[in-house]
Amino acid sequence: MPTALHAPKTAFVTGASSGIGKAAALALARAGYRVVGTSRKVDSGEVRDGIRMIACDVTSDASVVAQWPPRTPNSVASNCW
Numbered sequence: 001m002p003t004a005l006h007a008p009k010t011a012f013v014t015g016a017s018s019g020i021g022k023a024a025a026l027a028l029a030r031a032g033y034r035v036v037g038t039s040r041k042v043d044s045g046e047v048r049d050g051i052r053m054i055a056c057d058v059t060s061d062a063s064v065v066a067q068w069p070p071r072t073p074n075s076v077a078s079n080c081w
C-alpha cells in the first residue's frame with residue numbers, strides 16, 4: 001500500500017512558461033516530480049515539455065485561489081514569476 005513516504009512528489013512552479021521557472025520545472029520533472037506549472041497564457045490542462053500547465057495570474061487573488069492545487073505530504077512550491 002502506498003505510504004506518504006512513497007507517494008508521488010508534486011512540485012508547483014509559478015512562471016513555468018519561460019526563463020528560470022521553465023528551467024526549474026524541467027529540472028524537477030527530470031528529478032521525478034510530477035510538476036504543475038503556471039502561466040497566464042495557457043489553457044489549463046495543456047502539457048508543455050511534460051509539464052502540466054494551468055492558467056493562473058499570481059497578481060489575482062481569485063485566480064490563485066481557483067487554481068492553487070491541494071498540498072500533498074511531499075509537495076514543493078517554487079515561485080519564479
Ligand SMILES: NC(=O)c1ccc[n+]([C@@H]2O[C@H](COP(=O)([O-])OP(=O)(O)OC[C@H]3O[C@@H](n4cnc5c(N)ncnc54)[C@H](OP(=O)(O)O)[C@@H]3O)[C@@H](O)[C@H]2O)c1
Nearest residue numbers: 015016017018019020021039040041056057058059080081
Ligand atoms: N533571469 C535572471 O537572471 C534573474 C535573476 C534574478 C532574479 N530574477 C527574477 O526571477 C523572475 C523570473 O525571471 P525570468 O528571467 O525567468 O523571467 P521570464 O523569462 O520573463 O519569465 C517570467 C515568467 O513569469 C510568468 N509571469 C509573469 N507575470 C505573471 C503573473 N502575473 N502571473 C503568473 N505568471 C506570471 C511568465 O508567464 P506568462 O507570461 O506565460 O504568464 C513567465 O513564465 C523575475 O522576477 C526576475 O526578476 C531573474
